[in-house]
Amino acid sequence: xxxxxxxxxxxxxxxxxxxxxxxxxxxxxxxxxxxxxxxxxxxxxxxxxxxxxxxxxxxxxxxxxxxxxxxxxxxxxxxxxxxxxxxx
Ligand SMILES: [Zn+2]
Numbered sequence: 001x002x003x004x005x006x007x008x009x010x011x012x013x014x015x016x017x018x019x020x021x022x023x024x025x026x027x028x029x030x031x032x033x034x035x036x037x038x039x040x041x042x043x044x045x046x047x048x049x050x051x052x053x054x055x056x057x058x059x060x061x062x063x064x065x066x067x068x069x070x071x072x073x074x075x076x077x078x079x080x081x082x083x084x085x086x087x088x
Contacts, residue, residue: 001082009036009087010043018080020044025067025074028057033073035085 006018020038024030038044048054059067067074077083 003081004083006037006039006080007087008039008043010038010047013039015039016081021080022047022053023077025064025076026059027053028059028063033086034088035077035080036087037080 003016005014005016007014009022015037018037020041020043022036022038022044024032024034036047038047068076073086077085
């Protein structure tokens, strides 16, 4: 498998080995699965402060099984280095 190069959603820097990302799986205000990678904690913090993400509603635990049944695009992701994902 090839390790994927990520583009930081906030500063647009390219980097390997993603530790931080935002996943729309966890927020109720998204109908589409998107992954937004971040190069480090500073960009996560800046993004959270400028996007209003702190106020986004979390999905209810009961929503997760419903999403899993919608298809593989809603699978649980714990590492984004070796997968294809959609960002925006
Ligand atoms: Zn960054």
